[in-house]
Amino acid sequence: MSSVVIFSPSRYSLYTISVTELLRRSGVDVRAVIVRKLVNPGRFVSEFRRDGSRLLKKIWKKLVLRERAYSEQTFETMASFMHTEGIAFKSVDTITKAYDIPIQYCRDLNDPEVVQTLQHLKPDLVVFTGGGLIRKEVLANAGAGVVNCHMGMLPSYRGMDVVEWPILEGDLEHIGMTVHFMDEGVDTGDILRTRRVEFAPDDTIKQIRDRFEPFMCREIVAVCVEYMAGKVKRQPQKKESGKQYFVMHPLLIVLAEEKLKRKSG
C-alpha cells in the first residue's frame, strides 16, 4: 500500500479535509497530517511582508466578518463538492480522529520536528495542501518529494495571483492548474500534470477561483495515486520557460476584472 503524509495550512482547511478523505478512499495509507498552527506571529510577519494590507483584509473578512469562503453558486464549489462526496468533517482534527490518523501541530512546516516525523514515518510522498515555502531538509525527507497543486499553468505562470495574471495579459487559455513536485524555488519543480479550468463567460475572478478547489482536490489525489502506481512521469521545467508573478496591485486587479467582463460581453 502506498503511503503519504499530508501538510496542512490550518486545522479548518476544507481542502486538506477533502484530500485526506479522497486519498483514504483511494486506498492510500495516510500516515499523518501535519498542521501549521493558525495563531503564529512568525507566520503573520512573513505573510504580511508578502501580501501587505491584503493580509489584513483577508483576516478581517474571514475572522471578523466570517465571510463564507465559498459562496453559493450554480457551479460546483468546495462546499457543494464536499456535500456531493459525503464529506461531513468540519476540521482536520475530526477527520484524523475518526480514522485514527496521527495529527501533529507545528509553528512552521520547516520545523525540525517535522523533519523528525518524516524520518520516522518514511512516507512514499508528502501531499501539500498549503502552508508556505518548503525548505531543503523537509524536501529531502519527503520520500519521492512534496506534491502540490498550483492554481496556475506551469511553467508559464509561477508565483502569486496566477488566475488574475493570465486574464490581465489576455491569455485565457492559460487559466488552469498544475500538479507538480515542490523544490526550493517558487513553483519550479517537476511537473506531473497540467490542466485547464473551464469557466462561464460571465464569471467574475472570484467565481473562477471558486471553481478551482474541487478540481484541485480531485486532481492532486488522482495524480498522487497514479504517480505512486508508476503511471505518471515527472517532467522537469526549464527555468526560462516561465515567469514568476507577484501579488497583483489593486488597480490592476480592477483592470483584469474589466477585461474579463469585456471578453464575456
Added chain:
Amino acid sequence: MNESVIHEIWQAISNLPPERLNDPLLPLEHLDESLRHFQLEPVQSGRKRFVKESQVFTKDANFKDLRHEDLLDIRYLLYTGESIETAAIWAEKLLRFCEVRLNSLRQRAAEKCGSLREGRLLVLHLAAFLLDYADFTKDLRCLNTVLKLMDQTWILNEHSIQSRLRGKTEETTSALFEFRLLLVTKCMLSRLERGESL
C-alpha cells in the same frame, strides 16, 4: 493626479533652466510617447550615451551593487535595442528584489546610499528603468511593481512635485523622476483601461 495637474507640472518643467533639464540622470529621456498621449510638447533634454564598455555586461545584477551609472546603461540598452537580453536579466533581478524586499526597501536603500535622500533617488531611477522595460517588452509585472513602489509615501509625494522642482538640484532630479513615474503609469493604465496592450 488629474490631467490638468500633469499639464501644470509640465509647464513648470518646460520653464526650468537648461542645466536642470539636462540632468545627468536623464529623468526626461525617452518620454515623447507618454507626453504625446497628454498632448504635451517634449523638451530638449539629455544626451546620447554609449554603453559598449559598461559594467552591466559583466557584473552581477543586484541591488546591492547597483549604481545610477548602471541604470543609465541598461536604460540605453533598451532605447537603442542593443542588448535587450542584458536589460532583461537586470529587470528580472531588480523586480524580484523590489517585490520581496518592499517593506525593508527604505532602510536598505538608505544604508546602501548613505542617506535616505540618495537611496530614494536610486529607487526612483530604478522604478523609471522598470517602466521603460515594461514599455519595451509589454511586461505587466514591471508596471505592477512600480505601482507598489509608488504607493510608498517615502518614495513618491505627488503633492510637492511642483515646489521641489524649484528646490536644490537633487530635489529637482527626484521631482522629475516622480513626474516621469506618474506620467508613464497614467499613460499605461489608460491604455489598459481601453483594452489595449502596454
